[in-house]
Amino acid sequence: MLKPDIEAILNKQVSLEAQSSALxxxxxxxxxxxxxxxxADFFYAHSEEExxxxxxxxxxxxERGGKAEIPAIDKPKQDFKNVKEVxxxxxxxxxxxxxxxSEIVHSSLKxxxxxxxxxxxxxxxxxxxxxxxxxxxxxxxxxxxxxxxxGFYLFDRDLPGLKANFTxxxxxxxx
Ligand code: FEO
Numbered sequence: 752m753l754k755p756d757i758e759a760i761l762n763k764q765v766s767l768e769a770q771s772s773a774l775x776x777x778x779x780x781x782x783x784x785x786x787x788x789x790x791a792d793f794f795y796a797h798s799e800e801e802x803x804x805x806x807x808x809x810x811x812x813x814e815r816g817g818k819a820e821i822p823a824i825d826k827p828k829q830d831f832k833n834v835k836e837v838x839x840x841x842x843x844x845x846x847x848x849x850x851x852x853s854e855i856v857h858s859s860l861k862x863x864x865x866x867x868x869x870x871x872x873x874x875x876x877x878x879x880x881x882x883x884x885x886x887x888x889x890x891x892x893x894x895x896x897x898x899x900x901x902g903f904y905l906f907d908r909d910l911p912g913l914k915a916n917f918t919x920x921x922x923x924x925x926x
Contacts, residue, residue, distance in 0.1 A: 753817040757864050760855055765808045766822035767851055771844055772801035777827040778837045789907035790834055793888075796911075797841070804877070811870055834897055835889070842885035849878040888913065 753761070779794035809819040831837050852874045859867040888910070895902035 753812065753815045753867070754862055754864060757859055757862055757867055758812060758817040760858050761808055761812050761817070761867070762820045762822075764851055764855060765805050765812070765819060767848060768801050768805035768808065769822050769824050770827070771848065772798045772805065773824045774798075774827040774840070774844065775801060777829055778831065778840070781829065781831055782834070782837070787834060787907050789910035790837070792911045793913070794837070804874075811867075815866065834903075835892060838885060838889050838892060842882065842889065845878065845881045845885055849882060852878050884913065 775794045775798035779791045779798060782788075782794060783791035809821075812819040828840075831840075852871060855871050856868065856875065859865075859871065891906055895906035897903055
């Protein structure tokens with residue numbers, strides 16, 4: 752049975768995942784409208800990934816005798832200056848997520864809730880991978896530049912291949 756404070760912190764994380772999913776969906780849509788199809792695919796996939804994280808948390812809370820709360824979602828930012836801004840936003844969002852996941856790890860250990868502590872271990876790994884990916888993409892973008900032409904064209908074209916690295920739970924063959 753989940754203790755109320757652990758249930759509350761897990762439900763906060765449900766909300767954060769929902770918010771991240773909405774933000775990435777918005778970025779994907781923005782990128783698509785600009786013709787950056789690789790960036791759009793990357794963020795659409797990442798949005799789906801966050802939704803899966805949310806679902807995993809919801810199921811865990813309910814299976815442990817708690818009650819998952821389905822959160823309201825704030826309207827995410829709709830317009831962005833450039834591709835660099837959206838990947839900086841990705842990195843910032845994932846860093847915040849990592850901080851929150853660390854709080855869950857800490858709280859569950861403090862509460863002697865080893866089941867939750869064990870459950871969130873996948874999350875710790877996931878966050879590490881997501882932060883590393885955001886950093887890698889920013890470095891690649893730095894090299895490619897955002898001017899129309901060769902470098903950026905290749906960056907955009909190759910991005911969807913990168914996202915496969917952070918979907919270890921996905922069905923094989925997912926791009
Ligand atoms: Fe589900 Fe990217 O944190």
